[in-house]
Amino acid sequence: MKMKTLAQDNLHHRRRQAVSRLAYLLCALSAVIAMVPLILILAYVVFKGIGALNIDFLTRLPAPVGETGGGMGNAIIGSLMLIGIAAAFGLPLGVLAGVFLAEYRSPRLSWVVRLLSDILSGVPSIIVGVFVYTVLVLTMKRFSALAGGVALAVLMLPTVARTTEEMLRMVPDALREASLALGIPRWRTIVSIVIKTAGGGILTGIMLALARIAGETAPLLFTALSSRTWPRGLDQPVASLPVQIYTYAISPYKDWHQQAWAGSLVLVLMVLILSVGSKLYFGRKIKPAR
Amino acid sequence: MAGSITTNNLSASFGDIRAVEGISIEIPANKVTALIGPSGCGKSTFLRCLNRMHELVPGAHASGEVIWDGKNIYAPEMDATAVRRGIGMVFQKPNPFPLMSVADNVSAGLRLAGVRKNKAAMEEIIERSLRMAALWDEVKNKLGKPGGSLSGGQQQRLCIARALAVEPDVILMDEPCSALDPASTQKIEDTIEELKSDYTIVIVTHNMQQAARVSDFTGFLLTRESGEPGRLVEHGTTSKIFTMPDRKETENYITGRFG
Numbered sequence: 001m002k003m004k005t006l007a008q009d010n011l012h013h014r015r016r017q018a019v020s021r022l023a024y025l026l027c028a029l030s031a032v033i034a035m036v037p038l039i040l041i042l043a044y045v046v047f048k049g050i051g052a053l054n055i056d057f058l059t060r061l062p063a064p065v066g067e068t069g070g071g072m073g074n075a076i077i078g079s080l081m082l083i084g085i086a087a088a089f090g091l092p093l094g095v096l097a098g099v100f101l102a103e104y105r106s107p108r109l110s111w112v113v114r115l116l117s118d119i120l121s122g123v124p125s126i127i128v129g130v131f132v133y134t135v136l137v138l139t140m141k142r143f144s145a146l147a148g149g150v151a152l153a154v155l156m157l158p159t160v161a162r163t164t165e166e167m168l169r170m171v172p173d174a175l176r177e178a179s180l181a182l183g184i185p186r187w188r189t190i191v192s193i194v195i196k197t198a199g200g201g202i203l204t205g206i207m208l209a210l211a212r213i214a215g216e217t218a219p220l221l222f223t224a225l226s227s228r229t230w231p232r233g234l235d236q237p238v239a240s241l242p243v244q245i246y247t248y249a250i251s252p253y254k255d256w257h258q259q260a261w262a263g264s265l266v267l268v269l270m271v272l273i274l275s276v277g278s279k280l281y282f283g284r285k286i287k288p289a290r
Numbered sequence: 291m292a293g294s295i296t297t298n299n300l301s302a303s304f305g306d307i308r309a310v311e312g313i314s315i316e317i318p319a320n321k322v323t324a325l326i327g328p329s330g331c332g333k334s335t336f337l338r339c340l341n342r343m344h345e346l347v348p349g350a351h352a353s354g355e356v357i358w359d360g361k362n363i364y365a366p367e368m369d370a371t372a373v374r375r376g377i378g379m380v381f382q383k384p385n386p387f388p389l390m391s392v393a394d395n396v397s398a399g400l401r402l403a404g405v406r407k408n409k410a411a412m413e414e415i416i417e418r419s420l421r422m423a424a425l426w427d428e429v430k431n432k433l434g435k436p437g438g439s440l441s442g443g444q445q446q447r448l449c450i451a452r453a454l455a456v457e458p459d460v461i462l463m464d465e466p467c468s469a470l471d472p473a474s475t476q477k478i479e480d481t482i483e484e485l486k487s488d489y490t491i492v493i494v495t496h497n498m499q500q501a502a503r504v505s506d507f508t509g510f511l512l513t514r515e516s517g518e519p520g521r522l523v524e525h526g527t528t529s530k531i532f533t534m535p536d537r538k539e540t541e542n543y544i545t546g547r548f549g
Contacts, residue, residue: 105348172385174381174383174385175385175387175388176346177343177346177381177385178381178385178386178387178449178452179387179398179402180343180346180371180374181341181343181374181378181379181381181453182374182375182378182398182399182402182403182452182453182456183371183372183373183374183375183376183378183399183403183456184371184398184399184402184403185371185403186371188402188403188404189402192402193387193402196389197387197388197389
């Protein structure tokens with residue numbers, strides 16, 4: 001009787017272990033497969049792009065059609081400029097909207113804002129481009145860096161607002177109460193306790209949003225357009241890496257194809273430096289909340 | 291001399307649900323007043339009305355008067371932030387600020403309320419507060435370490451030090467030892483004993499032995515039927531409540547017949 005139970009237990013135990021191993025294997029396999037496209041893309045971009053990547057490429061203007069050499073210096077600066085404009089508009093608005101959603105719980109308005117922001121995040125980026133084209137480009141009667149930056153800002157708004165909200169919500173209420181009970185004003189509690197505690201998470205959200213807009217092409221076609229000169233001001237068209245890559249990639253010239261690959265490599269590296277760099281820099285200052 | 295608190299017909303609700311009703315009690319200055327009662331009788335809610343923390347819960351509302359230092363803290367011209375600076379609070383679960391060092395936790399109330407002090411004065415306040423909370427000797431060599439790295443009992447005393455640093459008049463304690471081991475509880479009770487010469491203390495506890503040990507006065511709250519709001523059954527000196535209470539319910543509770 002007892003022996004039988006033991007034998008049964010043993011069988012049971014072995015089956016459980018087999019199922020556990022299988023589940024583990026499936027999870028690990030999926031994780032690896034999910035990484036494969038990323039690694040392939042990175043490897044391929046490096047492989048194709050590294051040949052045309054040199055100092056000239058980083059610092060020179062594009063060469064006229066028919067001439068070899070030249071670079072994407074203006075597009076690199078232009079992309080940084082567009083990201084900067086987008087961040088200047090999108091970050092304060094997005095973060096403050098997230099603070100409103102998480103900290104000032106006004107049920108009706110929050111519901112509307114949340115719904116709209118979810119819809120906005122689902123709007124295809126080309127439509128945002130057409131929208132900004134109508135609002136800014138047509139009224140200013142010119143394509144401009146400003147219009148491009150605003151289009152990108154609109155694209156990053158919902159991501160920044162919602163991640164900020166989510167991160168702030170993860171801060172336990174006990175900390176808000178601890179602060180308020182000390183006679184610390186509400187705004188100060190939000191700034192110095194809640195936002196600071198959620199800082200690492202908010203920053204990650206911001207970086208993801210910036211990385212996403214750095215590669216946007218469609219909305220820029222209607223707004224920032226492109227340019228073969230150095231950026232000449234906020235109200236002038238400006239070159240950007242994604243648009244330049246697109247233009248060069250669909251051209252019939254072989255050396256332009258090469259440059260498009262090099263441009264892709266630079267874009268990928270830019271995003272990488274942005275996210276890894278900020279993680280390293282702020283990671284030391286802001287430790288994630290336990 | 292610290293201030294006293296008197297409540298007149300204080301009621302508190304969450305949305306449509308009444309949590310406590312019609313509480314009138316005098317909390318004498320420089321004494322320890324314990325609030326006891328079974329779970330859910332509203333003692334914590336009542337406590338949170340005394341420094342206007344109750345209203346922070348969405349939908350929460352309080353009515354009646356809380357007279358502190360001659361003024362009704364619910365009067366329209368009273369600023370909740372100023373009230374909380376004068377009537378500090380220690381919570382059930384230790385809640386030090388996780389990103390701040392031990393020293394910064396203590397000085398947070400002053401710094402973040404915009405009080406400017408030079409470094410030496412601030413250090414003095416930090417040391418004095420930690421000494422009063424009986425924590426100084428244990429943390430004086432790790433003032434720069436994060437507050438969260440201390441043990442549970444130390445964290446709770448850190449929270450007491452943090453509350454003391456803003457120099458309040460009254461300290462409210464909401465079951466401050468319920469998450470702690472007996473040794474830490476002992477230390478906090480000793481601290482309470484020390485503090486009452488300078489502060490008025492109100493402590494909510496579900497531990498009757500603790501109420502008997504630390505308090506001078508005791509109030510007993512009870513919800514008579516489920517769904518009913520909690521009411522103050524009786525209050526008086528701790529020795530009277532624990533030896534010859536006037537009310538049958540009190541006697542039943544303190545003799546352990548329910549709750």
